[in-house]
Amino acid sequence: MITVIKYTFKEMFHKKALFFVLLLTLTYLTLYGFGIKEAYEALPRVNTLALPIFSEFITVGLYFASLIVAFLVVISSAGALSADVESGVMQAVLVKPIKRYEVVLGKFFGIGLMVSLYSLFLFFGIIFLNKALGARVVFSFSQVFNGALLFLWMPLILLSVCLWGSARMSTLGAGIMAVMLYGFALIGGWVEQIGYLISLGGRSATGLINAGIIASLLMPTDAIYRKMNSVLFSSNGIYFLRNNLLGGGAEPSLLMLFYAATYMVFMLYMAARSFALRDI
Amino acid sequence: MVIETFNLTKQYDGKGGCVDINLSVKEGEVFGFLGPNGAGKSTLVKTLVGLLRPTGGSARVLGRPLGDIRAMGKIGYLPENFRYHDWMTGLEVMRFHAELYKIPRPAERISELLELVGLSGHEKKKVAGYSKGMQQRLGLAVALLADPALVFLDEPTSALDPVGRIEVREIIRDLKKKGKTVFLNSHLLSEVEMVCDRVAVINRGRIIACGDLKDLLFENSALTAKVGSPAEGLIEELKKIALQVKLQEDILTIKVAKRDDIPMIAKVIVQSGTPPLRIKNGRRFFGGAFCKSGEGRESY
Ligand SMILES: Nc1ncnc2c1ncn2[C@@H]1O[C@H](COP(=O)(O)OP(=O)(O)OP(=O)(O)O)[C@@H](O)[C@H]1O
Numbered sequence: 001m002i003t004v005i006k007y008t009f010k011e012m013f014h015k016k017a018l019f020f021v022l023l024l025t026l027t028y029l030t031l032y033g034f035g036i037k038e039a040y041e042a043l044p045r046v047n048t049l050a051l052p053i054f055s056e057f058i059t060v061g062l063y064f065a066s067l068i069v070a071f072l073v074v075i076s077s078a079g080a081l082s083a084d085v086e087s088g089v090m091q092a093v094l095v096k097p098i099k100r101y102e103v104v105l106g107k108f109f110g111i112g113l114m115v116s117l118y119s120l121f122l123f124f125g126i127i128f129l130n131k132a133l134g135a136r137v138v139f140s141f142s143q144v145f146n147g148a149l150l151f152l153w154m155p156l157i158l159l160s161v162c163l164w165g166s167a168r169m170s171t172l173g174a175g176i177m178a179v180m181l182y183g184f185a186l187i188g189g190w191v192e193q194i195g196y197l198i199s200l201g202g203r204s205a206t207g208l209i210n211a212g213i214i215a216s217l218l219m220p221t222d223a224i225y226r227k228m229n230s231v232l233f234s235s236n237g238i239y240f241l242r243n244n245l246l247g248g249g250a251e252p253s254l255l256m257l258f259y260a261a262t263y264m265v266f267m268l269y270m271a272a273r274s275f276a277l278r279d280i
Numbered sequence: 281m282v283i284e285t286f287n288l289t290k291q292y293d294g295k296g297g298c299v300d301i302n303l304s305v306k307e308g309e310v311f312g313f314l315g316p317n318g319a320g321k322s323t324l325v326k327t328l329v330g331l332l333r334p335t336g337g338s339a340r341v342l343g344r345p346l347g348d349i350r351a352m353g354k355i356g357y358l359p360e361n362f363r364y365h366d367w368m369t370g371l372e373v374m375r376f377h378a379e380l381y382k383i384p385r386p387a388e389r390i391s392e393l394l395e396l397v398g399l400s401g402h403e404k405k406k407v408a409g410y411s412k413g414m415q416q417r418l419g420l421a422v423a424l425l426a427d428p429a430l431v432f433l434d435e436p437t438s439a440l441d442p443v444g445r446i447e448v449r450e451i452i453r454d455l456k457k458k459g460k461t462v463f464l465n466s467h468l469l470s471e472v473e474m475v476c477d478r479v480a481v482i483n484r485g486r487i488i489a490c491g492d493l494k495d496l497l498f499e500n501s502a503l504t505a506k507v508g509s510p511a512e513g514l515i516e517e518l519k520k521i522a523l524q525v526k527l528q529e530d531i532l533t534i535k536v537a538k539r540d541d542i543p544m545i546a547k548v549i550v551q552s553g554t555p556p557l558r559i560k561n562g563r564r565f566f567g568g569a570f571c572k573s574g575e576g577r578e579s580y
């Protein structure tokens with residue numbers, strides 16, 4: 001399995017797509033940096049007024065960063081198994097003294113390692129840019145640490161789904177399925193927030209909230225994203241992001257986190273199972 | 281037995297593939313698996329190496345069930361549609377597969393094999409830049425990496441030049457000398473007959489003949505003689521020695537029971553006063569079977 005992890009990791013550097021993601025990332029960080037610099041200079045000196053705005057910008061920054069990482073995950077993993085089957089490379093690999101689930105897990109850890117490093121780079125990039133360009137927010141070590149862990153957990157969940165798709169269908173099919181599920185999660189997240197905002201106004205919006213919860217069950221990435229936000233910004237009992245479409249809202253329960261973990265493990269199990277049954 | 285199959289069947293949605301295959305391959309023999317395009321040769325081999333899941337029957341390879349890890353370490357396989365990670369160099373491909381085989385310190389073995397398949401000097405090039413023949417040579421080197429006890433070669437010379445074909449033949453003979461078992465897929469009788477001890481012939485997914493190559497060739501061989509008009513009583517005379525005699529236009533087709541009868545037949549024809557214009561030991565080798573099904577015009 002170590003061999004598969006090693007070569008999967010190496011292979012990522014030979015993908016042209018990675019280069020585009022890097023380009024996209026740098027462009028994004030540059031634009032984002034300029035944007036917040038301008039914005040922060042125009043802000044009032046009073047902290048109580050500025051704080052919600054800082055956190056808002058950080059949330060938005062991390063939100064789009066997570067989209068970039070999701071994009072990286074889909075392009076690097078939708079074909080992780082299927083493309084090798086389609087090209088015929090897998091025929092030579094699987095006739096070795098190696099179990100098929102080892103190949104699946106090897107791909108998961110190989111791509112996962114790369115994606116995690118990339119996620120951390122983006123996460124700390126956004127935090128660093130904000131700090132450097134004048135965001136007067138103070139994070140404790142545990143806030144940043146837990147926030148970073150939650151941030152890199154999202155792409156790993158998506159990765160497990162992509163691998164399951166890649167284990168049982170074509171690269172195209174796996175990519176479409178993953179993008180659709182991820183899209184559900186995003187839209188579901190918004191819908192749930194809208195429901196939450198409406199309910200703050202005193203009206204009932206259980207339908208919207210339930211739709212969001214169902215989307216989270218199909219793909220729990222957005223729930224993790226909100227958890228990350230609450231971890232980052234709910235210090236000292238103040239939670240700034242109550243009224244925001246991307247972040248705020250009800251903080252996902254511990255049960256949701258447990259569900260997300262189970263979901264990821266189950267997807268990996270399904271990937272290994274499907275791949276073991278696949279005709280190569 | 282190195283390979284034993286019991287009604288092994290692999291079909292794709294109930295169609296194609298191979299059906300009810302019963303084979304046994306002994307240790308140290310070179311076994312030829314012959315058949316026209318689409319007969320089911322690759323399907324059987326891919327099932328035996330665990331890439332395809334059988335839809336029926338069972339098999340044992342190196343004494344273990346299909347796809348068993350302990351057996352896979354001693355098996356080499358050159359796929360029909362060989363492809364290797366094209367972002368690696370030839371050398372890297374060899375190292376990668378050596379790691380998969382868990383071969384400790386493979387460097388020497390790798391350079392030895394690259395030399396053997398005629399790729400030394402190209403090992404630092406990216407596989408993407410290899411010609412088809414070079415990729416097939418690389419595939420052969422990968423198949424031999426673990427010094428396997430059993431080697432499956434699925435049409436190993438399909439992309440090779442004539443010199444390459446001779447080299448592969450030599451490699452197979454060498455494997456046999458070392459006591460290895462080779463399972464060779466081919467649709468060319470000429471290729472198989474030079475190296476194989478025993479063959480099986482498959483057509484439309486089923487084995488239609490299996491045994492010693494010489495017997496199979498002979499069982500299906502017939503003598504043809506162009507005779508002008510045959511003398512009185514010649515055919516009756518021939519029927520006494522031959523299994524079957526047919527006259528079509530001026531061509532006599534004579535099936536004989538054993539090779540030693542051939543000079544006798546020639547003698548009878550000449551003595552009858554019919555000057556044979558031409559006598560040919562026409563090898564048809566399952567030509568009939570294949571032609572009936574409308575496939576393969578070659579010399580099966
Ligand atoms: N993946 C597949 N899906 C459906 N049918 C298949 C598949 N692979 C092979 N077949 C069918 O199974 C039969 C046997 O194919 P196979 O590739 O084993 O033949 P072969 O003897 O190796 O032929 P060739 O000499 O062309 O390599 C063919 O009729 C083919 O159409």
Ligand SMILES: [Mg+2]
Nearest residue numbers: 321322323360
């Ligand atoms: Mg074939």
